[in-house]
Amino acid sequence: MYSIETNELTHSFSENEKVVNAINLQVPSGSIYGFLGPNGAGKTTTLRLILGLIKKQKGTISILGKTFEEDRLGILNAIGSMIESPSLYGHLTAKENLRILQKIYQCPKGRIDEVLEIVDLTNTGKKKAGKFSLGMKQRLSIAMALLHNPQLLILDEPTNGLDPNGIIEIRELLIKLNREQNVTIVISSHLLSEIEKMVTHIGIINKGVLLFQGSLEELHQKQSLTSSIKFGTNDPEKTKEILKKHELIAVVENNFVVLPIIDNHLISILNKELVDAGIEVYRIEVVKNDLESIFMDLVK
Amino acid sequence: MKLIYSLQSEWLKTKRSAASWLCLIGGFFIPLIYLLYFLIKHKSIISTGNDGSVWEMHFQMLLRNMKAFLLPMGVIMASSLITQMEYKNNTWKQLCTTPQSMTTIFIAKFMVIVLMTIKFFLFFTIGVLISGYVPCLIVNGELPKESLPYMYLIEENFKVFVLCLPIIAIQYLISLNFKNFLVPVGIGLVGLIGTMIGSSWEKIFISPYAFVFLDAISNPSNIHIYKVSLVHFVIITGISYWLFLTKKEKG
Structure with missing residues (x-):
């Protein structure tokens, strides 16, 4: 009611x-x-x-x-x-x-x-x-x-x-x-x-x-949907190319390659491919959008 | 029953309010002037040597002075102050979300202004008695032999009160519809002064501010001022009520 x-x-x-x-x-x-x-x-x-x-x-x-x-x-x-x-x-x-x-x-x-x-x-x-x-x-x-x-x-x-x-x-x-x-x-x-x-x-x-x-849970779900993943490598452009092969659209922000959230299995595959291609991977990080930025996105 | 509770609630708001102080000061002002006059001149209502009723003469003398300007101005101010209290304190929205019908709110607030006017007359009459008794005791060392004409005082007060009703109604209407306190007071002042200037015009009774004043001076149109005053009151209150009910925004 x-x-x-x-x-x-x-x-x-x-x-x-x-x-x-x-x-x-x-x-x-x-x-x-x-x-x-x-x-x-x-x-x-x-x-x-x-x-x-x-x-x-x-x-x-x-x-x-x-x-x-x-x-x-x-x-x-x-x-x-x-x-x-x-x-x-x-x-x-x-x-x-x-x-x-x-x-x-x-x-x-x-x-x-x-x-x-x-x-x-x-x-x-x-x-x-x-x-x-x-x-x-x-x-x-x-x-x-x-x-x-x-x-x-x-x-x-x-x-x-x-x-x-x-x-x-x-x-x-x-x-x-x-x-x-x-x-x-x-x-x-x-x-x-x-x-x-x-x-x-x-x-x-x-x-x-x-x-x-x-x-609030539904908003939190929306939060996870809008989360992203960050790859820190020594060659962002080459990293971007490799990700593209998996039809992943990534952008380079502050020397990090940022892409929408993907599952853990795909992360490990990507990591292996990057290492095999001679790229140094020094950081993989999940970035959660805080509720405030979701709110700001909604009202923009 | 709901109306009584609303009335009690509205009356509580007048505690220590500017309207309450105005009522107290305004009611005692003219009697206090006369009291000082009697004491300075060493006179009293006994020693003024009137042939008629000393109390009636004394009351009418004070009332005449008050009716000319002070009473209508006081009623204008008090009616506006009470109604504007909600705008000043930003409380219309609070009031309109309490479980009261808009009719109850309208009537309760209006009744408070009426009660405040009655309180004003009560203070004035007490002032009349004080300004009558005290000089007698001090100057003559005795009280007037004539008993107090209670009924006369009640009747005369009531008659003037009826003449005040159109002013209360028009000030209530204006105050309900304008947020700025200066608007009702300004309109009231202009209306009152305009009526005074045009007091010799035979149709001056179209002004709701005319009646108290007409009673104090000559009445150029020979109309029954009490009846016309009541007609004004009913019509203006009706319009005011309709405007209040149909307001698009409450508070």
Whole structure:
């Protein structure tokens, strides 16, 4: 079952440019779904459409098996969200900000202290939210999203502006929520490295088009498919010629002969042939493309 | 029930807000001026020697001064400040993703402005009483013999409140649709000054800013200002509600 499912979701702010183009998002229940894309790719617009903040133009959106037309309030009651920058009342304290939402959700008052403890903001006292650091504001926003124990958490770039320590803290918090409370989490980011350690599924968007969607394992498979093998020899050009006989297309990069990944048996045959041809082979190396470069390749 | 929770939530937002301070300072401003005047001049509502009800005279004197400019300006500022709080704090998106219908959000926010205006009148009336009682005790060493005309004060406050409703409605409409705080305040100020300049025109009642002012000066068109004020309020609020519901982007 999917917590979020969109079908051909399309949106444009002007006639010529589709900001979101026929997106079929599928967020499995219980997953941590990383929604990746460079700045301006259409991530925020997609998330705003999902939350009903922008009027839908084309396509369908189903959240927790229901559409907004069927049960808007029921859906919103089950979602916690943070879109773009933190939404806080600067003249109020952390507790007062949470109290505003507690009134609406009618959740127990004790929950305010609980979520403040979760995000480590228990000692802010009478300090106004407007005086908080960006990291504290982000954490308070997450506390606000968690207040009513949502089944689905939608966080748009929640680690923006956080220091490495803050990023790790948020990551650990989200993993804990997902594992212990089975909260489905959608987290958007423009940096794969920032979220690859926590996500179970990934969707990559660029220029409004969903380029990849699947589990982290599927992305890793893609990673091995795009890996290459490097031969370090004393005569790269002659090496290239020998490889060509096996219909292998190789290129010379920094004095190394680089070719797409091949199986181990063929590597040993090639090695033998190179040695027999009088070439000194001093290095054979498998080069794995990191996920970041796959991401960059996809969004190029 | 949902509306009550939403209203409570909206009311919490006004804590320590600029609108709350404005309400407090604005409500006590004119009474404080009179209190100082009485004390400096060594006068009181007893020693002013009126034939009629001293409280009624005192209340009307303060109210007249307030109605001329301070009250409409205060209502313009407070209505804009409360509504603009969401833009200022970037919280419309947060508010619109809470499980409340757009109608509930619209009504709850509007009711907070109305309640804040009522609070303003409450502060003003308390100020009227303080500026009446304190000089009597200090200057005359006694309290006025006339009992306080509670019903009169409530009635008069209510009448002025009705005249404020079109200003609240128009400022609410503008504030909901413009992100920049200067737009509603600027339009309000221009509307108010324009109405003052054109106050002798017999059709000045087409301006939602006219009624409090018309009540303070002469009424050139002899219209029933309370009824027309309510008509303005209903029409403007209806338009405002429709615009709010049909907004393409919420937050």
